[in-house]
Amino acid sequence: MNMDDEVYNAYREAGALARKVLRRGAGLVKEGAPLLDMVEETENMVTEEGALLAFPLNVSFNEAAAHDTAMPGDERVFTRGDLVKVDLGIHVDGYIADTAMTVDLGDHGALVEASRAALEAAIGAVRPGVVTGELGTIIQAAIEEHGYRPVANLTGHGLDRYDLHGKPMIPNVAMNGGTVLEEGMAFAIEPFATTGSGKVTEAARVEIYKQIAARPARLPSAKRILETARPRRGLPFSRRWVPGDKVEIGLATLVRNGILHPFPMLHDVPGSFVSQAEHTMIVTEEGCEVTTR
Known part of the structure; x- marks a missing residue:
């Protein structure tokens, strides 16, 4: 795969910013701190750095693993004993860095x-010629x-x-086969x-x-949602x-009409705990460059 210098530099810039913002944002996860304040402050850091969010900041508690973020008016606070996953995505001209850490x-x-x-x-283990199933075997072990x-x-x-x-x-997890890694691939593990x-x-x-689809909407709330989404x-x-207001009605209509795709929160069984770690990397001739480290 070919990756020209402009694209490579955009991935690297996004990665450097993501590393910086993730560390600062994760530092706001403290006992008694409001979730909503932490999320909004971290998201604002991205725009202050001159980049854009690739997705809303994910902050997932305990058995939750992904796709949780602050709700409008969210009153949750971080409490003693929480295991908090902070997952941040930043893009520069569409080229994405995705990185996460767990705060205990x-x-x-x-x-x-x-x-x-x-x-x-x-x-x-990342290098050209490695099959992705081999990486799953390493992770599971x-x-x-x-x-x-x-x-x-x-x-x-x-x-x-x-x-x-x-x-x-x-x-x-371990699996047979998969995709053969090539120089120039960008991905997150x-x-x-x-x-x-x-x-x-x-x-x-x-x-x-x-x-996921570009079709017109009639409801005023749905039109406002598409103004955010487009x-x-x-x-x-x-x-x-x-x-x-009436955002819930607009969202339900757009999902029903196949214009929006929802991402429900994902969780393991109640009472369990999930940890996460994530970096973005580009496959190089002899290994990989981790852009978010």
């Missing part, structure tokens, strides 16, 4: 280390060595321009380790959507970002 407000250090160790082990389960139905993913979930798919079942399911609550060029947005 309890006694979950070994679980946090399990996903982090799996990520580092997988990164160490590293997590199980720490005494936990990998989340089997969440994966890493390719990052194309304005596309968060392109090829290749990077499994978190994101191991999830859990004390639960090792499989996430969808919750009823949805805060994140993306536009400039995203298919990248996800938050319900919280849409101004005005």
Whole structure:
């Protein structure tokens, strides 16, 4: 795969900014701090740095693994014992950096280390010619060595321009075959380790959507939603970002008409804990460059 200097530099710029903002944002996760304040302050950091969000900041508590973000007027606060996943995506001219870390407000250090160790082990194996199934084998082994389960139905993913979930798919469990890595590929590896079942399911609550079809809408609330969605060029947005009232009616209508795709919150079994670690990288001639490290 070819990647010219302009594209390469955009990926690197996005990665450097994502690293900086993630560290600052994760530092706001403290016992007693309001979730909504933390999310909005972190998202504002991105625009202050001259970049754009690739997706709403994901902040997922305890058994939740992904697709959670602050609701409008969210009253949740971080509490002692929480295990908090902070997942940030930034893009520069459509070229994306996706990175995540887990903040431990309890006694979950070994679980946090399990996903982090799996990520580092997988990164160490990335090079042209490696098959993605081999990375899944490495991730699963590293997590199980720490005494936990990998989340089997969440994966890493390719990052194309304005596309968060392109090829290749990077499994978190052992599998045969897969995509052969090539120089110039950009993707995120994101191991999830859990004390639960090792499989996430969808919750009823949805805060994140993306536009998947370009068709007109009649409802004023639906029109306002599309005014928020269209400039995203298919990248996800938050319900919280849409101004005005009756947003729920507009969202339901647009989903029903196949114009929006919802992303329900994903979680393991109640009472379990999930950790996450994630970096974005570009495959190089002899290995990879991690843009978000």
